[in-house]
Amino acid sequence: MTSLFSRFSPLLFIALAGVLGLVAVALAVSGLALPAYVLGGLALLGQVLALIGLLRERRLVVEVTAMLKRLKAGDLEARVARIEGSSPIELLAWEANDVIDFADAFVREATASLEAVSRQVYYRRVITTGMPGAYRRGADAINAATDAMQHKIKNFAAARGTFEQNTAHVVSDLATVTLEIGAAARQIGAAAGSTTERTAAAVAASGEARSNLETVAAATEQLNASIAEISHQIHRTAEIAHEAKRETTEANVRTQVLIKSAERVRQVVALIKEVADHTNLIALNATIEAARAGEAGRGFAVVANEVKNLAGQSARAADEITGHVTEIEGGVGAVSGAIKAASDVITAMDEAAGSIASAMEEQSAATKEIARSVEQALASATTVAGNMDGVQRATGETQKSATGLSQSSADLETHSGRLSGSVGAFLDELKKVI
Amino acid sequence: MTVDRSLTGRERFFESSDVIVTKTDLKGRITYANRTFLNIANLDVRHALNAPHSLIRHPDMPRCVFWLLWETIQAGKEIFAYVLNRAVNGDHYWVFAHVTPSFGEQGEIIGYHSNRRVPRREPIDTVIKPIYAELLAVENSHANRKDGMHAAVVALTEKLKSAKVSYDEFIFSI
Numbered sequence: 001m002t003s004l005f006s007r008f009s010p011l012l013f014i015a016l017a018g019v020l021g022l023v024a025v026a027l028a029v030s031g032l033a034l035p036a037y038v039l040g041g042l043a044l045l046g047q048v049l050a051l052i053g054l055l056r057e058r059r060l061v062v063e064v065t066a067m068l069k070r071l072k073a074g075d076l077e078a079r080v081a082r083i084e085g086s087s088p089i090e091l092l093a094w095e096a097n098d099v100i101d102f103a104d105a106f107v108r109e110a111t112a113s114l115e116a117v118s119r120q121v122y123y124r125r126v127i128t129t130g131m132p133g134a135y136r137r138g139a140d141a142i143n144a145a146t147d148a149m150q151h152k153i154k155n156f157a158a159a160r161g162t163f164e165q166n167t168a169h170v171v172s173d174l175a176t177v178t179l180e181i182g183a184a185a186r187q188i189g190a191a192a193g194s195t196t197e198r199t200a201a202a203v204a205a206s207g208e209a210r211s212n213l214e215t216v217a218a219a220t221e222q223l224n225a226s227i228a229e230i231s232h233q234i235h236r237t238a239e240i241a242h243e244a245k246r247e248t249t250e251a252n253v254r255t256q257v258l259i260k261s262a263e264r265v266r267q268v269v270a271l272i273k274e275v276a277d278h279t280n281l282i283a284l285n286a287t288i289e290a291a292r293a294g295e296a297g298r299g300f301a302v303v304a305n306e307v308k309n310l311a312g313q314s315a316r317a318a319d320e321i322t323g324h325v326t327e328i329e330g331g332v333g334a335v336s337g338a339i340k341a342a343s344d345v346i347t348a349m350d351e352a353a354g355s356i357a358s359a360m361e362e363q364s365a366a367t368k369e370i371a372r373s374v375e376q377a378l379a380s381a382t383t384v385a386g387n388m389d390g391v392q393r394a395t396g397e398t399q400k401s402a403t404g405l406s407q408s409s410a411d412l413e414t415h416s417g418r419l420s421g422s423v424g425a426f427l428d429e430l431k432k433v434i
Numbered sequence: 435m436t437v438d439r440s441l442t443g444r445e446r447f448f449e450s451s452d453v454i455v456t457k458t459d460l461k462g463r464i465t466y467a468n469r470t471f472l473n474i475a476n477l478d479v480r481h482a483l484n485a486p487h488s489l490i491r492h493p494d495m496p497r498c499v500f501w502l503l504w505e506t507i508q509a510g511k512e513i514f515a516y517v518l519n520r521a522v523n524g525d526h527y528w529v530f531a532h533v534t535p536s537f538g539e540q541g542e543i544i545g546y547h548s549n550r551r552v553p554r555r556e557p558i559d560t561v562i563k564p565i566y567a568e569l570l571a572v573e574n575s576h577a578n579r580k581d582g583m584h585a586a587v588v589a590l591t592e593k594l595k596s597a598k599v600s601y602d603e604f605i606f607s608i
Contacts, residue, residue: 077536077545079457079466084479094469101455101468105549108534112512123606127532129551130453 010053017046057089064093067100076104106135110142122150164427171420178416182409189402195395203388210381213374220371227364234357241350248343255336262325262332269321276314283308439493442524447552448474454529454550457536462487462504465545476521487548492520496569497579498586502601507535507546514605516553516562528553557608565593 020043063080070078079100080093109126116124125146126139286304290297448454448470457466467475467482475482475490482489491500495518506513512534520526529550538544569586576582594604 077457081466081483082479097466097468101453101549104547105453105455108512108532108547108549112534121602123603125606127530127549127551129530130451132451 010050010057013046013050013053017043017050020046057087060089060093064089064096067096071100071103076100076107102132102135106131106138109139113142113146117146117149120153122146122153160427160430167423167427171416171423174416174419175413178409178413181412182406185402185406185409189399189406192395192399192402196392196399199388199392199395203385203392206381206384206388210378210385213378213381217371217374217378220367220374223367224364224371227360227367231357231360231364234353234360238350238353238357241346241353244346245343245350248339248346251339252336252343255332255339258332259329259336262329266322266325266329269318269325273315273318273322276311276318279311280308280315283311439520440524441493441520441526444525446474446521446525446527448527450552452552454548456487456548458487458546458548460543460545462546464489471550474521474527475519476523476525481522490519490521492518492526494518494526494566494570496566496573496586497583498569498573498590499566501583501587502590503533507533508543510535510537510543514602516558516605517550518566528558530554561608565590 024040024043060080060083067078067080079097083090083093083097109131113124113126116122125143128136128139128143131139283304287301287308290301290304293300452470453468454471454474455466455468456464456471459465463484463486464482465484467477467479471477472479472482477485477489488500499515499517503513503515512532515531515533517529517531518526519529530553531548531550533546533548535543536545536547569590572586572589573579573582576585590601594601597604599607
C-alpha cells in the first residue's frame with residue numbers, strides 16, 4: 001500500500017476518478033446501462049485513494065513546515081527522515097533536508113575548526129569537500145584566516161622566544177649588576193664609615209696637636225722669658241765674676257805684701273834672735289867673769305844672769321814670733337792658694353758664663369725658630385682642622401649617598417625580582433595564549 | 435537473524451560534490467539518512483531508519499577504529515576516520531568520515547552526526563590499508579574478539595606514540 005502511494009501521485013487517483021466519472025456520464029447519456037454502482041464504486045475508490053494520497057502529501061507538507069520552523073529557530077537537527085517517494089512534495093522535502101545538511105555541515109566544520117584554533121590547533125581546517133557556493137567561500141575565508149593566524153602565531157612564538165631569551169639575559173644581567181652595585185655600595189659605606197672614624201680620629205688628633213702646639217708655644221714663650229732672665233743673670237754673674245777676679249788679684253797683691261812683711265818680720269826676728277843669742281853669750285861670759293871676780297862679781301853675776309834670762313826670753317819671744325810668722329806665712333800661703341783657686345774658679349765661671357751666654361743666645365735663636373715653627377704648625381693645624389671639617393662633611397655625604405645607593409640597589413633588586421616575576425608571568429600568560 | 439556479510443568486491447563511488455549524511459541516536463541507531471547514503475548503501479528509508487549504523491560495517495574494518503570513534507564522540511569530541519563501508523548488496527565504498535556529537539540546549543549529547551566525504555585515494559592505498567590490515571591481523575590473532583580489539587587499540591596507540599603524533603594530527607597529516 002505504502003509503495004503504491006510512493007509510486008503514484010494523488011493526482012493520478014484524482015484523474016482516474018475523474019475519468020471514471022466521465023465514463024459513467026457518457027454511458028448514461030448513450031443509454032448503455034452498465035450498472036451505475038460499478039462505475040460509482042470505481043469513482044469512489046479513485047476518490048478515496050486520491051484523498052489518502054493528499055493526506056500523505058499534507059503530512060509531508062506539515063512535517064517540512066515544522067522542520068523549517070525549527071531550522072528558523074537555529075535547530076539544525078531537524079530533518080524529515082521518512083520520505084518514501086519521489087513526488088514533487090517528497091523531492092521538495094529531500095531538497096529541504098539537503099539544504100539543512102549543508103548548513104549543518106558548515107556549522108559543524110566552522111565550529112570545530114574555530115574551537116581548534118582557540119586551543120591553538122591549526123591543522124584542523126574546515127573541510128571544504130562537498131561544500132558548495134557561499135558555504136565554500138565562507139569556509140575558504142575561515143581557512144585563510146586560520147592560515148594567517150597560524151603564520152602570525154608562529155612568528156609571534158619566535159618573537160616570544162627571542163623576547164624570553166633577551167629578557168632572561170637582561171634580568172640575569174640586572175641581577176648581577178644589582179648585586180655588584182649592592183656590594184659596591186656596602187664597600188663605599190664601609191669605606192666612608194672607616195673614613196669617618198679616621199677623620200674623627202684625625203680631627204681629634206689635629207685638635208690635640210693644636211692644643212699641644214699651643215702648649216708648646218706657651219712653653220716657648222716661657223722659655224724665651226727664662227732665657228732672657230738667665231741671660232740677664234749670666235750677665236750679672238759675669239760682672240760679679242769680673243769684680244771677684246779683680247778683688248782676688250788685689251787680695252793676691254796684698255797677700256804678697258803680707259808675705260814680704262812676714263819675711264821682713266822673720267829677718268827682724270832672726271836679727272833679734274841673733275842679738276838675743278849674742279846677748280846670752282855675753283851674759284854667759286859676764287857670769288863666768290863675775291864668778292872669777294868672786295864676791296865682787298856677785299852682783300854682777302846677778303845682773304849677768306838677769307841679762308841671760310832676758311836674752312833667753314828675747315830668744316824665746318823671737319822663736320815664738322818666728323812660729324807665729326811661720327803660721328802667718330802658712331795662712332797667707334793658704335789664703336793665696338785659696339785666692340788662686342777662687343780666681344781659677346771665677347775664671348772658669350766666667351768662661352762658663354760666657355759659653356752659657358753664647359749657648360743662651362743660640363738657645364734663644366732656636367727658641368725663636370721653634371716659636372715661628374710652632375706658629376706655622378698651628379696655622380697648618382687650623383687649616384687641617386678646616387679641611388678635616390670638609391672631609392667629615394664630604395664623608396657624611398658619601399655615607400649618606402652609599403646608604404641611598406644601597407637602598408637603591410635593594411630597591412633595584414626588588415624591582416628586578418618583580419620584573420623577572422612579571423616577565424615570567426607575562427611569558428606564562430603568553431604561552432597560554434599561543 | 436544472521437547478518438549478511440557477503441562481498442561482491444565491487445567498489446561504489448559517490449560524487450565529490452555530495453556528502454553522505456546520517457544521524458543516529460545515542461545508541462547508534464539511524465534516525466536520519468540522506469539520499470546519498472541511501473543510494474550508496476543500497477538501502478531504502480524504511481530499512482535504514484532505526485537500523486544500527488553497524489548495518490554497513492565492512493569485515494575488513496578493524497573494530498578498534500570504531501572503538502576509538504565511540505570513545506571520542508561519547509567524550510563530546512569530533513573524530514575523523516577513513517572508513518571502508520559495505521553496501522547491503524555486498525559492494526563496498528570508502529569514505530572520509532567526520533563524526534560529531536549533536537548537542538542539546540544544555541550542552542548534553544542528544545545524538546551523533548556523521549558527514550562522509552569522498553576520500554583522497556592516495557593515503558588510503560599507501561597508509562590506511564596497510565595499517566588497517568595490520569590492526570585487523572592483531573584483532574584476529576585473539577580468540578576473544580574483545581581481547582583482540584583491545585590489543586589492536588594498544589597497537590594503534592603505540593604506533594601513534596612512536597610517531598609522536600595524536601590521532602587527529604596523524605589523520606590530517608596523511
